[in-house]
Amino acid sequence: MTERPFIDWEWVGGHLDLIGQRLAQHVWLTVLAVGIGLLIALPISVYVQRRRRLYPVAAGFSGTLYTIPSIAFMGLLIPFTGLSTTTALVPLISYTLLIFVRNIVTGLDGVPEDTREAALGMGYSVRQLRWRVEIPLALPAIVAGLRLATVSTIGLVTITALIGKGGVGYLLLAGFRNLLPRTTAVTIGAVLSVAMAILADVGLLRLQRALAPWTRHVRSRTIG
Amino acid sequence: MISLRGVSKRFPGARDPAVNELSLDVPEGETVVLVGPSGCGKTTTMKMINRLIEPSSGTIEVDGKDVMAQNPVDLRRRIGYVIQSIGLLPHRTVAQNIATVPNLEGWDRDRIRARVGELAETFDLDEELLPRYPAELSGGQRQRVGVARALATDPPVMLMDEPFAAVDPIVRERLQDEFLDIQGRIKKTIVFVTHDIDEAIKMADRIAILNVGGILEQFAPPEEILRKPANEFVERFVGEERGLKRLALIKVSEIEVEEGPVVSPSDPAEVARKAMRESGFGWVSVIEGGELLGWIDEETLEGAERVADANPRRFGAYVTQDDSLRQALDSIVTTRTNVAVVVSEGQRYLGILTLERISKEIVSV
Numbered sequence: 001m002t003e004r005p006f007i008d009w010e011w012v013g014g015h016l017d018l019i020g021q022r023l024a025q026h027v028w029l030t031v032l033a034v035g036i037g038l039l040i041a042l043p044i045s046v047y048v049q050r051r052r053r054l055y056p057v058a059a060g061f062s063g064t065l066y067t068i069p070s071i072a073f074m075g076l077l078i079p080f081t082g083l084s085t086t087t088a089l090v091p092l093i094s095y096t097l098l099i100f101v102r103n104i105v106t107g108l109d110g111v112p113e114d115t116r117e118a119a120l121g122m123g124y125s126v127r128q129l130r131w132r133v134e135i136p137l138a139l140p141a142i143v144a145g146l147r148l149a150t151v152s153t154i155g156l157v158t159i160t161a162l163i164g165k166g167g168v169g170y171l172l173l174a175g176f177r178n179l180l181p182r183t184t185a186v187t188i189g190a191v192l193s194v195a196m197a198i199l200a201d202v203g204l205l206r207l208q209r210a211l212a213p214w215t216r217h218v219r220s221r222t223i224g
Numbered sequence: 225m226i227s228l229r230g231v232s233k234r235f236p237g238a239r240d241p242a243v244n245e246l247s248l249d250v251p252e253g254e255t256v257v258l259v260g261p262s263g264c265g266k267t268t269t270m271k272m273i274n275r276l277i278e279p280s281s282g283t284i285e286v287d288g289k290d291v292m293a294q295n296p297v298d299l300r301r302r303i304g305y306v307i308q309s310i311g312l313l314p315h316r317t318v319a320q321n322i323a324t325v326p327n328l329e330g331w332d333r334d335r336i337r338a339r340v341g342e343l344a345e346t347f348d349l350d351e352e353l354l355p356r357y358p359a360e361l362s363g364g365q366r367q368r369v370g371v372a373r374a375l376a377t378d379p380p381v382m383l384m385d386e387p388f389a390a391v392d393p394i395v396r397e398r399l400q401d402e403f404l405d406i407q408g409r410i411k412k413t414i415v416f417v418t419h420d421i422d423e424a425i426k427m428a429d430r431i432a433i434l435n436v437g438g439i440l441e442q443f444a445p446p447e448e449i450l451r452k453p454a455n456e457f458v459e460r461f462v463g464e465e466r467g468l469k470r471l472a473l474i475k476v477s478e479i480e481v482e483e484g485p486v487v488s489p490s491d492p493a494e495v496a497r498k499a500m501r502e503s504g505f506g507w508v509s510v511i512e513g514g515e516l517l518g519w520i521d522e523e524t525l526e527g528a529e530r531v532a533d534a535n536p537r538r539f540g541a542y543v544t545q546d547d548s549l550r551q552a553l554d555s556i557v558t559t560r561t562n563v564a565v566v567v568s569e570g571q572r573y574l575g576i577l578t579l580e581r582i583s584k585e586i587v588s589v
Contacts, residue, residue, distance in 0.1 A: 112314075115314065121300055122373075123301030124328065137315050
């Protein structure tokens with residue numbers, strides 16, 4: 001038996017399709033989980049930020065979801081949704097909620113009372129105040145939450161390999177089980193997931209700055 | 225015009241009303257300043273006019289229409305609003321901030337741009353500031369943007385809550401002067417809130433002095449409040465320097481100046497010495513063709529045959545006809561010659577003001 005190299009580039013070259021598919025699945029699961037999580041968390045956060053007594057309820061609920069171990073979470077869902085994408089997505093989405101709710105509420109809390117009062121005094125309706133003043137001003141915090149949620153979801157997606165999804169997590173799991181050349185698959189899987197996380201983090205940081213040009217200007221002024 | 229009739233405000237849970245049965249008229253084109261100690265309900269009163277706070281009882285009319293019968297958003301868009309901390313939208317540029325209400329009102333882009341340019345010019349905001357964010361501006365610039373923004377749609381009525389409070393005294397004074405100058409042209413109906421009686425005296429056509437609990441103690445023009453305070457509270461609130469404050473309201477041009485001792489450079493030195501003795505000042509102004517060159521005394525004149533041989537000293541300070549008697553008084557007590565020299569543009573000599581002359585004005589209070 002010939003000894004395999006640590007990374008079998010020949011194998012890699014022959015399986016680019018497989019790696020590409022898994023990478024695409026990984027990105028897709030992440031985007032879906034984070035996107036749906038944001039869509040759920042945004043209205044909830046805006047609602048509870050104004051009604052303070054409800055905030056502990058929302059934070060407590062999303063916090064409880066966050067404590068459920070991912071493997072157990074998926075296990076609980078299998079009787080209902082089988083080995084489907086839904087079973088993979090529900091825990092992933094749930095974990096983003098706590099991050100989003102906290103960040104969005106913190107961001108909205110950070111809108112100065114003076115700004116709010118001046119806007120109302122000039123004739124913004126409550127709805128206009130929310131969409132044109134409060135949410136734009138909370139954007140840096142919201143995008144910071146998006147970064148955090150995305151990076152953590154990229155890591156968590158690998159675990160969904162246990163129910164046959166997993167993106168590049170499949171490479172890790174199949175490698176461990178020696179279904180694929182072990183060291184090669186595990187290394188490729190690990191490197192790709194770390195690379196995705198770093199790219200997402202850097203990309204979203206840029207987005208954060210692009211969406212909030214006023215914060216950038218403040219910084220340049222304090223330096224200058 | 226704005227009219228308040230028996231307006232009261234009780235906040236839930238508070239024992240005493242914040243504003244109590246207040247009736248007040250703000251005539252069209254005038255500035256009424258609400259002034260008083262904290263807790264006197266001045267800001268509450270102002271915020272009831274644009275319904276940021278709703279009155280518990282009484283009626284408030286703006287231009288003859290009850291504010292409570294109007295949609296608050298529409299009402300507020302027709303009333304310019306400036307608050308103490310300015311409240312510029314931090315995520316929008318200076319130009320966008322100024323354009324806030326025109327944007328809400330759906331003006332087209334060209335009209336907005338033209339209006340922003342016009343206001344930037346009025347408020348002395350450099351064009352290069354327009355694309356910047358509020359955080360990049362100085363305090364004075366931010367205040368200007370705040371006031372310009374309130375005027376964007378040219379509303380007939382303005383509410384200003386300590387609009388110049390957040391800047392240092394020198395900038396504040398300049399902003400006040402600028403605003404008085406602008407208000408002189410645009411003639412808005414203004415409700416202005418401050419805790420600073422000097423600012424009130426300076427900015428107001430009429431001052432409403434409020435006491436704790438929203439009780440109106442006196443409502444009168446500044447001059448009358450200083451001359452005839454309605455009661456002890458007003459007298460105490462106006463402060464001990466009533467005479468001095470009243471001097472701030474009188475312009476040099478309103479009183480007659482004395483000619484003072486003057487000589488021309490061609491006069492013999494003896495004439496100058498005689499003028500010094502006769503005036504009792506010990507110095508004399510040197511005027512050439514109406515223009516003030518300075519002053520000379522025995523010392524400067526020593527050995528000179530003619531006034532022209534002596535080197536006149538410059539006066540430490542001048543006042544102009546637009547300055548107040550208070551400024552003239554300041555000039556008197558801070559210069560060595562102990563008079564205020566009144567000049568017009570181009571250093572043309574108009575005369576002098578002495579301490580005796582000004583104290584006559586104080587006594588006539």
